[in-house]
Amino acid sequence: MRQVSDPKLRARLARLELRARTAVEGLRGGRHRSPLRGSSTTFAQHREYVAGDDIRHLDWRLMARSDRNIIREYEAETDLRLWIVLDASASMAFTTGEWTKLEYATWLAAALARVACDQNDMFALFLTHGDRLERPLPARGGETHWTSLCNHLASLEAEGAGDPALGLQLAGGQMEGRGLVVWIGDNLGDPEAAAQAASMLRRAGHDLIVLRTLDQAEVEFNFQHNTRFEGLETELRLRLDPNAIREAYLAEFEAHGAELRRRLRSSGCAFRRMPIEEPLEAGLVEFLARRNAAKSGRSL
Numbered sequence: 318m319r320q321v322s323d324p325k326l327r328a329r330l331a332r333l334e335l336r337a338r339t340a341v342e343g344l345r346g347g348r349h350r351s352p353l354r355g356s357s358t359t360f361a362q363h364r365e366y367v368a369g370d371d372i373r374h375l376d377w378r379l380m381a382r383s384d385r386n387i388i389r390e391y392e393a394e395t396d397l398r399l400w401i402v403l404d405a406s407a408s409m410a411f412t413t414g415e416w417t418k419l420e421y422a423t424w425l426a427a428a429l430a431r432v433a434c435d436q437n438d439m440f441a442l443f444l445t446h447g448d449r450l451e452r453p454l455p456a457r458g459g460e461t462h463w464t465s466l467c468n469h470l471a472s473l474e475a476e477g478a479g480d481p482a483l484g485l486q487l488a489g490g491q492m493e494g495r496g497l498v499v500w501i502g503d504n505l506g507d508p509e510a511a512a513q514a515a516s517m518l519r520r521a522g523h524d525l526i527v528l529r530t531l532d533q534a535e536v537e538f539n540f541q542h543n544t545r546f547e548g549l550e551t552e553l554r555l556r557l558d559p560n561a562i563r564e565a566y567l568a569e570f571e572a573h574g575a576e577l578r579r580r581l582r583s584s585g586c587a588f589r590r591m592p593i594e595e596p597l598e599a600g601l602v603e604f605l606a607r608r609n610a611a612k613s614g615r616s617l
């Protein structure tokens with residue numbers, strides 16, 4: 318967790334408001350917009366007065382013009398529920414550098430949970446291993462909970478096989494209440510399955526961010542000499558001249574990535590590729606800052 322503990326990174330993350338763009342619901346009063354109506358200063362809508370309504374919310378000016386009893390409704394403010402879904406399948410053990418895709422993914426997860434913790438929001442952790450789901454941490458908040466999350470992530474090992482979209486679907490079925498879902502993984506499965514899982518979450522009222530962690534070698538296929546390739550989730554073993562297959566590989570990889578991006582964004586998701594060689598400051602912080610600026614109508 319050395320990147321998450323960096324004081325400069327934590328200071329920058331603390332300044333970011335990690336807010337869902339869609340309405341979220343929560344258990345405590347807070348700073349996030351909710352579909353529930355309650356006592357707040359943010360106007361929601363007008364409706365007809367019914368017996369039992371608080372007469373302090375009558376809109377006297379509108380009533381004078383319409384000759385009807387009209388109530389002003391306000392949005393309740395609630396805390397965010399952050400659902401982190403982390404792909405820990407065997408393919409996440411791949412690396413050609415100093416750390417694996419899984420290690421980088423755990424840094425992302427811990428950094429996001431840190432933001433939620435600093436905002437007094439609740440956060441939960443799901444771990445997926447292909448078709449197997451773990452839920453080591455429920456939705457809670459506080460320093461102790463964040464420490465527990467870091468402990469779970471630090472001891473995590475990549476294992477299991479299968480389409481990661483299945484794990485996301487399983488996790489979605491265990492999420493209580495609407496919130497912000499952050500799906501972290503290499504997304505090497507079927508783009509259509511990923512889009513279906515994303516659409517399921519969106520229909521349930523969740524906001525969804527997809528952070529795709531990839532090693533540079535997967536993106537650029539920069540192998541030069543005769544190389545033995547071993548499948549991390551299959552028994553496939555091949556020795557190949559990378560120069561002979563580079564063009565075909567890159568075309569297939571880019572086509573898969575473009576389809577994945579198109580389908581997820583058409584489902585209303587935010588999507589970003591996260592090269593594991595990229596510092597968190599250059600990736601996660603910039604992405605969240607731009608997302609919040611777009612949400613508030615500002616430009617960077």
